[in-house]
Amino acid sequence: MTDPVRFLAAFSQALSTVGLYGDDHPATARAMSLAFERLQELQSSRAHLQFTFLAGEVLYGSETVPELEGWEWSTRLIKAGIERLEFTDAVTQEQLERFLAQLAIRLGIRSGSSTDLWQMGESGIKFGLVMLGSGRARPVEAQLPVVTLSYSLVEEKETVDWLHQEVQGGARLPIVEADAVVRSLSIAMHAEQAMVLPLLELKEFDQYTTTHSMNVAVLAMALAEFLELGGATVRALGVAGLLHDLGKVCIPRDILIKPGKLTDAERGVVREHPVVGARMLLASPDPMDLAAVVAYEHHIMLDGGGYPTLHDTRGAQYASRLVHICDVYDALRTNRPYRQAWESERAIAFIESRAGVEFDPSIVRSFIAMMRKWDRRIAMVPA
Numbered sequence: 001m002t003d004p005v006r007f008l009a010a011f012s013q014a015l016s017t018v019g020l021y022g023d024d025h026p027a028t029a030r031a032m033s034l035a036f037e038r039l040q041e042l043q044s045s046r047a048h049l050q051f052t053f054l055a056g057e058v059l060y061g062s063e064t065v066p067e068l069e070g071w072e073w074s075t076r077l078i079k080a081g082i083e084r085l086e087f088t089d090a091v092t093q094e095q096l097e098r099f100l101a102q103l104a105i106r107l108g109i110r111s112g113s114s115t116d117l118w119q120m121g122e123s124g125i126k127f128g129l130v131m132l133g134s135g136r137a138r139p140v141e142a143q144l145p146v147v148t149l150s151y152s153l154v155e156e157k158e159t160v161d162w163l164h165q166e167v168q169g170g171a172r173l174p175i176v177e178a179d180a181v182v183r184s185l186s187i188a189m190h191a192e193q194a195m196v197l198p199l200l201e202l203k204e205f206d207q208y209t210t211t212h213s214m215n216v217a218v219l220a221m222a223l224a225e226f227l228e229l230g231g232a233t234v235r236a237l238g239v240a241g242l243l244h245d246l247g248k249v250c251i252p253r254d255i256l257i258k259p260g261k262l263t264d265a266e267r268g269v270v271r272e273h274p275v276v277g278a279r280m281l282l283a284s285p286d287p288m289d290l291a292a293v294v295a296y297e298h299h300i301m302l303d304g305g306g307y308p309t310l311h312d313t314r315g316a317q318y319a320s321r322l323v324h325i326c327d328v329y330d331a332l333r334t335n336r337p338y339r340q341a342w343e344s345e346r347a348i349a350f351i352e353s354r355a356g357v358e359f360d361p362s363i364v365r366s367f368i369a370m371m372r373k374w375d376r377r378i379a380m381v382p383a
Contacts, residue, residue, distance in 0.1 A: 004060040007038040012073045019109030036093040049087040053077045080106045089124030160210045168249040173284040182238040217241035219326035226370040240294035247277030259337035271307045301358040321360040
């Protein structure tokens with residue numbers, strides 16, 4: 001068992017014990033002491049500790065902890081609004097015990113009031129949501145903000161911009177931040193009583209890749225939910241939608257925003273972006289196989305047309321066919337340098353007319369049914 005696993009095991013055991021026995025029981029004292037001991041062991045080699053809790057996995061720093069895949073406490077912490085936990089400096093056993101006792105209240109495993117959750121003054125323990133902004137995730141100490149749909153998506157857009165800049169500069173894909181954007185978009189979609197589709201309006205042509213990527217993520221998650229594909233699949237398709245055009249960060253800006261017809265050479269550069277994007281995703285710290293497949297296949301048509309050429313006779317995978325429809329719909333609904341945006345009905349009619357040729361007919365039927373059901377729930381958000 002690795003040191004991070006040993007600490008989190010003791011951490012969760014202490015939470016369970018304080019919830020079961022209360023503060024003054026000898027079992028609680030032993031569990032708290034063990035958690036503090038494991039924390040000291042871990043901090044002996046690295047003073048600043050950072051844990052990120054995602055659905056089904058735990059990150060220690062930027063590395064996945066394989067032993068904690070599917071760890072139930074990860075889900076419980078997320079529901080309590082704790083997606084990241086940091087120890088930025090040495091803490092006393094009293095500080096750790098108080099934090100664990102109050103965290104047990106937030107988790108609902110012991111009675112008490114959580115309205116005054118954290119009144120400890122300065123502390124080396126920080127916790128909260130994975131916040132967006134300037135492309136970095138940052139923990140929030142004390143009471144966490146309540147999400148409402150007075151949504152601008154500005155911070156999410158800034159994070160995607162930063163993510164693209166990092167990759168363009170040769171850095172590996174910041175997976176945690178990409179996942180945080182998808183979760184934030186999902187929160188915006190469900191912030192009211194009924195489904196909302198928060199789609200960004202493009203204002204500047206050179207922002208197309210960012211706004212389009214976010215819109216495709218929203219549409220892909222909405223369609224996956226409409227098809228009742230399950231939470232993990234919805235999130236995976238959201239990530240794939242967000243990153244499907246990642247390869248475009250390597251296309252020169254003058255080609256991306258060119259108002260006229262592209263030359264054959266320029267068209268060749270554009271047609272390379274699925275291959276480039278797939279390579280980037282496969283080279284990320286945790287190879288993102290589904291997102292890489294979607295990035296590679298999202299321009300392949302049902303009849304075998306499109307690009308790049310796919311030699312597999314089975315054609316593009318289901319996820320790629322789903323994202324392809326969302327990709328085309330948003331592209332048609334967006335102002336481009338060479339044409340004005342289409343109305344929703346016109347874009348839907350085009351997709352329907354291409355069913356069986358370019359698009360999977362069954363997914364087209366579901367997409368149209370979804371848009372008919374939720375079209376009045378689209379919230380166009382200024383970029």
